[in-house]
Structures are given as structure tokens and as C-alpha cells.
Amino acid sequence: MISTYSKDPDALTNKVLSVALIGAEDHRRNAVAKLIAAQASVTREFSSYPELDDVPRLLEADYDVIIVELDSNSEHALDLVENICGNSSVTVMVYSAQSDSEMLVRCMRAGAREFLVEPIAMSTMAEALVRASVRRPAVQPAKKTAGKLHVFIGAKGGSGVTTIASNFAVSLARESSQSTLLIDLNLPLGDAALDLGIQAQYSTANALQNINRLDFHFLSKLLIKHSSGLFVLAAPDKYTQVEESNEAVRKLLSIARQNFDYVVVDAGSRFGATGKALFEDGSTVYLITQVGVSELRNSNRLISELLKSSGAKLEIVINRYTSRSLGIDEESIAKALTMQPQWKIPSDYPAARSAQNTATPLALKDSPISRVILQMSRTACGLPANAEKKKRFNLFG
Template identity: 25%
Template sequence: MAESDKIRVLIVDDIADTRDNLEKLLFFEKDMQVVGKAATGREAVTQAKQIQPDVVLMDINMPDMDGIAATEAIMAQVPNTQVIMMSVQGETDYLRRAMLAGARQFLTKPVGGDELASSIREVYRLQQTQRRFVVAAQQVEEHDQSTGQIIAVYSPKGGTGKSAIASNLAVALKLLPGNRKVCLVDASLLFGDIAVMFNINSSKTINDLTSRIDDLDKELLNDVMTTHASQIKVLLAPANPQMGELVTADHVRTVLEALRREYDYVVVDTQSSFQDQTMAVLDAAHRIVLLMTMELSSIKNIRQFLEVAELLGYNDEKLVLVLNKADAKFGIRVDQVEANIQHKVAAQIGNAPFEMVNAINRGVPLIIDQPRHQISIDVANLAYLISGTTRTSREGARPQQPKKEEPKGLFARLTKR
């Protein structure tokens, strides 16, 4: 294998024996090359800028600049580098801090050779995928480069885990390299759950924007939205169904357009309905994360929605079909489902009911609480997929009708086509 094809690794640890042992573990990996070793966090940042490694093995506890601070500096100055954090301590707080700093994985010392090599290859693969996404993103039109992307999380059937996936996906997008600005909108206007997902107590909701819909600006948005510890902004649903009824489809369109001008990604949790407010979200969305489970009723509803989506002009690029709560025990194969609905499943998210319920009850998204859990990895992979195939326009979507002729209700709209 040519030297240029190998995974270039920088080892950072304040103990010389540990640095040497890690180098020995990687010596027999034919696809890897140790290109540098650093004893301090500051030295790591300097070397990372100079040698541009693919992967940094970063110790978390160092005297002058700890691994958290060094990782934040490297991610800001060498964004194509991926960081694997290492520590003799595996507490949840360390995992959370490492992930928020930008680390892609967290390994507990002592690390075995197989685990170390596997982790390096995994984060390198993510790095290569991200580079392809950057190239694709550079092809967007000049107009859309100044605006963000709206990502709707939707299912025509309740109980598929929309709110949980929307919450975790928003955090995952924030954690992507590049420090993107991300907000999460709870557009389940009658019975929104995002406040519970993030354990947010705030009296400010989307109603505070709709009451001043003609005055929307950055300051008003910041005043109404809540900043979560993950640094995403959250716009909560109305406090009760009565207030939710006051939010119109026009309100939703105007708010989303205002948010799109301020954020790189606007993730929207939606209602399982065809109400005008929900359709306003789906029309405006650049991507629709369409959630399905292996229940026959869910598969049936997805098939019917895909038929409606075709009538509305939503092309395949707009729809990202995701199998949630994926579990082989259900006895239905994915290829059977794809043949039945005539649509490919773009991604799968595993089934971990206990962990997900526990995360919801604690108000901490699983991707923050347990970043190494398979569900967290699945959601992170979905975030990479979304960020790499973001639509640059509403090509193929149903053209907007003049406001005075806008029909009421989905099926009234379909009959007018």
C-alpha cells in the first residue's frame, strides 16, 4: 500500500510509555501510519495544523491543555481531522464532554489492538464521507448558499419515534465538523414533546412569534428560542392544544423561512397528519426524513403516503426513508418491505426501547447520554447522509399556489391538480 493511501495517525498522551505502546499496537496495521506524537495538548494542536493527520488519538487528562480543549481547537483549525478520545475513566460526563468537543469516538484505557484499529478505521471512513459531502455542498447555487436547509421528520403513523429521532438528529447535525448552526422546531402544534425530550422549562413558544409575525428578525427569534446545552436552539410548541389551533399554515411558512435565513439546519418535528400546518412544513422542507417501523400498519401508511407524495410532486431526492426501531426479530425483511412499497430504505436505526425511554424520561437525548450506543451511531450516520445530500432548491416539489387561491386541506389540493 502506498504511503499516501494509509490512514495518518497522530498520538497525543503525556505519558511517553503510553505513546510508544499505542504506536506499537498500530505498527502491524498495514493501512495505518503514525505520523506524529505529542506530549501535551498545545503540542497536539501545533502538530495537527502542521501535518494534517487523518485521525488523532487524544488523551483526555493532560497538564497544560486537556484533551477536551485540544480537541475543540483542532476541530476549529483542522476540520478534516477526526479525534478519538481516550481515558482511563469512562464516566458519562467524560463521554458527553468529549462528544460536544467534537470527538468521534471515546475509548477507555487500556485499549486493545483490535478495538483501536477498528475505531481508527471507522472514524476515517466518516472523515472520507464528510469530504465527499463537502465537495457536493460546493455545488449548490449561490442563492441557496446564504440560506439553511429545512429537515422535516415525519411519519403518517404515530408511535414511530418522530420526536426522539428529531431531537437526536438535531444534536447529531450540530456535532458534525464545521460547527453548523442548528435549530429544532416543534411543529407538533397540538401535543408537542420536544420540551420533554430536552427537559426544557420555558413559557416562550411559537405563539410568541406568530403574534408578531410581521416583525420577525434575528433578535426576536433569539429571544423566543431556548438554547440547549448542546448549543442547538429550540423553538417549542404551544403550551396547550387551544393555543396550537391559533398557529396557521401561513405562520408556519413564515417562521421556517425566517429560521432558514439564520441557521444551517432547521430540523422540524411534525404531526402525523395531513393538516395544512403539517403540509406547509413538508412543502418547505428540502429533505423529509420519513420514519417507518416494521409494523404492517406503518408499512401500509408509508405506501399510501408515497403515493400522495408523488401526486404532490415530491421527488425521490426529497424523501429519505428511514426504518426506525429496526429489529430482525419482527420477521419481515427490509428487501421485502422495499419491494412492497417500491422505495429504497436509505437508513436504519436500531431498536433499544429501554435506553430510549430512559433517555426521554431523563430529558437527555441518547446521542449525548450514550454516544457509543448503536442507536447514537445510527443517528450520527443519518446526520452525515442528510448533510451530504442536502437539496439546493425545491426542484420537483409542488409549486406554490397564489395565496388567494390556496385550497383548504390536502385532498382539496389534490383534486385541483
């Protein structure tokens, strides 16, 4: 932490700032550090540019000022400035050996507050720090806790992941009365938007194909809002092959969790490299399965070889459940799964078919299926599983 001061008696000298200094060239970075040291001291120095995927971790330190050297890699530096400014209120400054008016404009558009031209005068640095001190609120707001991540994944294709995930998200948005986002990662053929009766202009593909420029401002343009209040990042309407990486998925989820209280993911049956980003510490993974030999076998392997070794909380959901499914009793089901299932969603073909035909979410109507999903969503947001009896399931309520 550093205290900034100026010889100007009218300056705000009692502010306390934290400063990060980023510069690839040691001698230039050291010169800037000495200028700051004339006022105070640098909290942390970085001898290389952070990758854009590292920005969320950089921002966790809650720096008041981040100063970035521009010249070593100006395009990456600009992307870094834009990413930082798009995801925080930190004051960003840049320094350069070139007085380039075009570059100055680009830096300002990216969000930089100060463009410092070397050699930098001591008074120039002092004034810039004072301006940063003025921008800093007298009382720092409490740091926002990352939103809770709920991932729905199927033991086998056709398990009903999309139906459960999309209706859970609708119910969670309504019951919690907090900001909720549904991300359809069931690529390339996700159809959560179809289940919800909405048509989106943009999709998950747009986010993952523009990962270097992805911030919340960009992400917000890709979302569509359902009448329930749920925000949705839909899968592409047309078949789109998306080359995605674990880092890209992790960045998308990180930005989403920074800006929504709840993030729900329809992951289909994703168990490749990109699946690792879904099973983070603190997330809840709902493994959707059915009572069948192949489904239970897949579930057993996934639980023992993948999900139990992750930092995620695991909940088993048996879909289309009947009390005598294929002659397999509950004791055999629990033995096959190596754990008791937390949720059993009853088989109700007429209600499910009606919801699909009318494009009206099950969560907005009363049915045996919707009652269990309601209990799941209320438990997820810390409410009693069984709500008081009152009129609900009103589309416009």
C-alpha cells in the same frame, strides 16, 4: 441598477445603487420616481404594498434602497418597514404628505433612515441617496445561502418522530459545528423540549400567533439554547390550540433558514394544509415508520400520493427495527414502501427509556440508536457517515 450623483464634488458619486419604489398612489409615486430620475433611474416600482409574507422574496433582489409611501395604509406600511429592516441591512426611506412628528418617531423606531415630506425637493432626494450610498459597503458581502431544511414526519402517531428529530438535531449541531435550530411543530402536544431536558419560556405558538410582527429579532427572543449548542423553538408547555396557516408556517421557516445553517422540524404527523410548507424544493423529508401492516400501508399512501409529487428529497427511516419484525422480510418492506429505506434504527428499549428518564438526549451517549442517528447527521452535513474512532458523546465536550 442606478448611479447616484450630486453637484457636491465631495459626494460619493461612483456608488451604484439598486432602488425599489413602493407607492399605492400612481401620481405621487411617479413624482418621486422623477426626482430619482434626475439623479438616475428606479430599478423597480411597486404599485401596491407587498404582503409581509412576500418580504423574503422582495429581499432576494438585494435592493440597496427601498422607498415606501406611508399615507395609503400607514399601519401596514410601518409593519412593512419594520419587517424589511428586521431582516436586512437595506436602507429604507418613507415619504408622506404629512409632517407628523409622532409618525416620524414611529418610522424611525421601525428602522426607516429617511422621512421625506412632500413636496420633496430635488436636493433633499439627492442628499438622501448619497447618504444611502455612503452606508452601502464598498464590497458587497456574498449573499447567504438559505439554511438546509430537514423535516421529520411520522407515518402514524407513536412512530418515534420526536425522539429521532430531537436527537438528530443535537447530533447535527455537534457534528457540523454550524448554527442549528430545532422547531417543534408537533402542535399542540409536542414534547421535543422534554426529550432534551429543557424548559422553554416561549414557544412555537408565540411565533405563529404573532406572524405579522415575526422577524429574526422577534424569533430570537423565543428560542432557548441547549447545552449541545442547539437552538430550540419548543412547543407550548401547556395545551394551546393554535390556528396556523400554510403561509404562517412558510414565513417562520423562511426566517429560520435565513439565519441558521440547518433547520430541523419535528412535524409529528402533519399532512393537512400546513404540511405543504414543509415539502419545499430543497428540503429533506425523513418519513419515520415502523415494520407493521398499518404503518407500511400509511407510508405507501403518503409516498405515492404526497411526498413523491413534492420537490423535497425523501428518505425513509424505519424505527425500532429488528431483523424479523412481525415476520415481514426486507423484500416485502421495500415492496410496500415502493423504495428502499435509507435508515434502520434498531430497537433498543433500555437506552430509549434511560434517555427519557434522565432527560439526556440519546445523541450524547453511545448506543445502537445513537450510532445510526450519528450517521444520519454526518451524512446530512456532508461528512463521512462513519467518524474516526475518538472519544465523543461528552455532554460538555
